Amino acid sequence: MAILIDDSTKLVVQGLTGSEGSFHAGRNRDYGTQLVAGVTPGKGGTDHNGTPIFHTVEEAVRETGANTSMVFVPARFAADAILESYESGIKTIVAITEHVPALDMARVVGYIRARSDDVSLIGPNCPGVISPGKANVGIIPGEICSPGPVGLVSRSGTLVYQIVHELTQLGIGQSTCVGIGGDPVPGSDFIDVLSKFEADPETELVVLVGEIGGDAEERAAAWAKQNMSKPIVAYFAGREAPPGKRMGHAGAIVSGSKGTWQAKADAFEAAGFPVAKNPTQVAEIVAGLRSKA
Amino acid sequence: MDLFEYQGKELLRKFEIPVPEGRVASTPEEASEATRFLGSRVVVKAQVAVGGRGKQGGVKLVSSPEEAHEAAAQIFDITFTDQEGRGAERSKRVLVERAGELKAEYYCSFILDRTSRKHLAIMSSEGGMDIEEVNRTNPDAIAKVTIDPLLGLSDFHARELVFGGNIDEEARKGALSILPKLYRALVELDASQIEINPLVLTGDGKVMALDAKVILDDSAAFRHPFYEELKAAHEVNEQERKAKEHGLNLIKLDGDVGIIGNGAGLVMSTLDVVKDAGGSAANFLDVGGGASAEVLSNSLQIITENPEVKSIFINIFGGITRCDLVAEGIIHALARLDVDVPIVVRLDGTNAEQGRKMLADAPHPMLKTADTMLGAAEKAVALAHGEGA
Numbered sequence: 001m002a003i004l005i006d007d008s009t010k011l012v013v014q015g016l017t018g019s020e021g022s023f024h025a026g027r028n029r030d031y032g033t034q035l036v037a038g039v040t041p042g043k044g045g046t047d048h049n050g051t052p053i054f055h056t057v058e059e060a061v062r063e064t065g066a067n068t069s070m071v072f073v074p075a076r077f078a079a080d081a082i083l084e085s086y087e088s089g090i091k092t093i094v095a096i097t098e099h100v101p102a103l104d105m106a107r108v109v110g111y112i113r114a115r116s117d118d119v120s121l122i123g124p125n126c127p128g129v130i131s132p133g134k135a136n137v138g139i140i141p142g143e144i145c146s147p148g149p150v151g152l153v154s155r156s157g158t159l160v161y162q163i164v165h166e167l168t169q170l171g172i173g174q175s176t177c178v179g180i181g182g183d184p185v186p187g188s189d190f191i192d193v194l195s196k197f198e199a200d201p202e203t204e205l206v207v208l209v210g211e212i213g214g215d216a217e218e219r220a221a222a223w224a225k226q227n228m229s230k231p232i233v234a235y236f237a238g239r240e241a242p243p244g245k246r247m248g249h250a251g252a253i254v255s256g257s258k259g260t261w262q263a264k265a266d267a268f269e270a271a272g273f274p275v276a277k278n279p280t281q282v283a284e285i286v287a288g289l290r291s292k293a
Numbered sequence: 294m295d296l297f298e299y300q301g302k303e304l305l306r307k308f309e310i311p312v313p314e315g316r317v318a319s320t321p322e323e324a325s326e327a328t329r330f331l332g333s334r335v336v337v338k339a340q341v342a343v344g345g346r347g348k349q350g351g352v353k354l355v356s357s358p359e360e361a362h363e364a365a366a367q368i369f370d371i372t373f374t375d376q377e378g379r380g381a382e383r384s385k386r387v388l389v390e391r392a393g394e395l396k397a398e399y400y401c402s403f404i405l406d407r408t409s410r411k412h413l414a415i416m417s418s419e420g421g422m423d424i425e426e427v428n429r430t431n432p433d434a435i436a437k438v439t440i441d442p443l444l445g446l447s448d449f450h451a452r453e454l455v456f457g458g459n460i461d462e463e464a465r466k467g468a469l470s471i472l473p474k475l476y477r478a479l480v481e482l483d484a485s486q487i488e489i490n491p492l493v494l495t496g497d498g499k500v501m502a503l504d505a506k507v508i509l510d511d512s513a514a515f516r517h518p519f520y521e522e523l524k525a526a527h528e529v530n531e532q533e534r535k536a537k538e539h540g541l542n543l544i545k546l547d548g549d550v551g552i553i554g555n556g557a558g559l560v561m562s563t564l565d566v567v568k569d570a571g572g573s574a575a576n577f578l579d580v581g582g583g584a585s586a587e588v589l590s591n592s593l594q595i596i597t598e599n600p601e602v603k604s605i606f607i608n609i610f611g612g613i614t615r616c617d618l619v620a621e622g623i624i625h626a627l628a629r630l631d632v633d634v635p636i637v638v639r640l641d642g643t644n645a646e647q648g649r650k651m652l653a654d655a656p657h658p659m660l661k662t663a664d665t666m667l668g669a670a671e672k673a674v675a676l677a678h679g680e681g682a
Binding site for chain 1: 343375377379380405407408410411412425441442443480483485510511512513515516542544546554555556557558559560561562564565566567568569574577579582610611612613641642643665666667
């Protein structure tokens with residue numbers, strides 16, 4: 001099982017012929033992901049390291065049966081690329097691109113969510129998704145992950161790596177790791193991903209990695225209390241960040257009294273889920289919960 | 294980017310939103326000159342990014358050029374802080390505006406709301422106060438309307454705001470005409486917030502924006518060349534400016550442990566574990582993904598130029614970033630810089646073993662390594678406190 005991507009994933013990469021797209025899509029293919037197509041307008045009919053290139057996503061889907069796309073185009077073209085994937089029938093869209101204007105995302109995310117409940121947009125400004133041993137779509141280093149029972153969802157990329165590493169030290173693998181990205185208007189939020197983990201028989205426990213800014217964590221805690229039967233271990237970065245400063249991610253900012261670390265920690269504790277103090281403690285709490293189960 | 298009031302108002306004027314007549318002054322003489330031009334009664338307002346400037350003496354009502362001169366001189370002397378007393382900001386300019394009679398003060402704002410992923414407009418007859426406070430004490434006095442950015446503001450939205458917000462009858466027409474203009478400004482400027490607090494009804498029955506807090510979405514800079522010009526008016530900390538020149542994202546903080554890490558989340562987490570170890574970070578510095586040896590070397594140089602820094606913690610989890618290149622950058626920096634504070638390095642992920650070996654093969658009295666993130670944090674804090682580790 002796993003969520004979002006697995007053995008049946010057929011990947012088309014928008015921006016495959018660019019240097020970043022080429023490098024990471026190549027790593028995804030080497031991991032075992034079925035890379036079936038690339039899209040670069042004007043380069044259709046050529047091939048890139050053995051992968052056929054098409055002018056449009058529509059053509060790529062028609063010719064190859066691609067069901068998942070990865071967006072690696074510059075920020076100014078990202079909203080357009082996401083919509084192109086959606087209108088071409090792609091069901092899982094993973095947008096890696098960072099610095100996409102928030103208004104573009106509000107429009108695109110609103111449009112897709114109003115029309116389809118079977119389409120997942122992950123990102124932008126995210127490291128992608130990996131289902132260890134099955135498929136990797138994005139920039140998460142496959143070699144640090146191993147198959148197992150923990151689902152991981154995170155706003156931060158490097159904290160995915162850090163926490164996977166901590167879990168690995170304790171011999172605990174992952175069903176799927178999802179980086180939802182650090183932007184103020186992400187395509188998928190924690191609740192979208194938690195509901196998928198709840199329904200996934202391979203996932204026994206979820207690690208949720210949030211950070212300061214916005215209220216996605218608070219909403220996730222309230223939702224999970226009502227809807228999750230599986231345990232969640234939460235961790236939030238940015239406790240010591242000064243208010244009013246944007247901490248690297250466009251969405252990581254405490255505005256006035258909103259988006260504080262304390263509000264997020266309180267929400268999860270009130271919902272009955274443990275909150276770890278640091279990434280190392282996340283793995284320790286996970287191990288403790290597993291030994292009880 | 295948070296704009297200064299005068300910058301926000303200049304933009305609003307382009308959308309035909311009424312604002313008081315005013316002049317920007319950089320010296321007391323200019324403030325006095327502006328007052329002569331505008332007429333007798335004027336308000337002299339500090340132009341700072343922090344909130345609560347009025348309570349700190351940053352807004353003064355005066356009635357002569359001489360008084361304006363004095364008011365501006367006083368304002369230029371104030372060090373403004375945020376509500377928690379943090380930060381220290383000087384006002385480089387004052388906005389001198391014609392003052393008039395006010396009949397009423399209202400609140401009006403538009404934001405791009407993260408929760409609904411839509412635009413959210415708020416209007417209230419309780420103007421001039423902190424809207425969060427009004428929301429707590431008198432929520433009925435606030436009208437909130439959600440606007441789908443694919444459709445935009447409809448007339449009924451504006452009516453719901455004006456009637457729901459209990460705006461006085463005399464001000465309704467003016468408010469109804471301003472709201473679509475504010476919404477157009479929000480969208481066309483790629484603003485994440487336009488807050489007018491207060492929106493006022495003047496003695497002669499006009500509705501105008503007496504204050505303006507505009508926040509622009511930095512990610513949209515590529516389609517708004519004027520952002521760059523607006524940014525130039527903002528003071529940036531020297532260290533932050535230098536980092537930016539090198540393509541690094543640095544935020545200056547008040548502690549003494551210099552921080553270098555890769556990825557915003559990991560760096561935020563690093564600040565937290567340093568605090569838990571009893572220390573305090575001197576900065577946030579994210580070298581980003583795929584950092585080269587040169588980037589690491591530049592980062593170390595910028596951090597060591599801060600005299601407050603007593604130790605440095607380099608926390609890298611290599612994904613796209615290669616730990617061997619990180620090690621190369623550190624070794625290079627130690628060779629070319631006169632580093633006199635200890636550096637604690639923790640490397641994991643891509644090519645970590647190779648990186649650790651490179652550091653072990655290039656011993657330097659200031660270079661220490663640690664196996665784990667928490668162990669490294671403790672070591673860096675102990676060293677900052679002058680304890681051998």
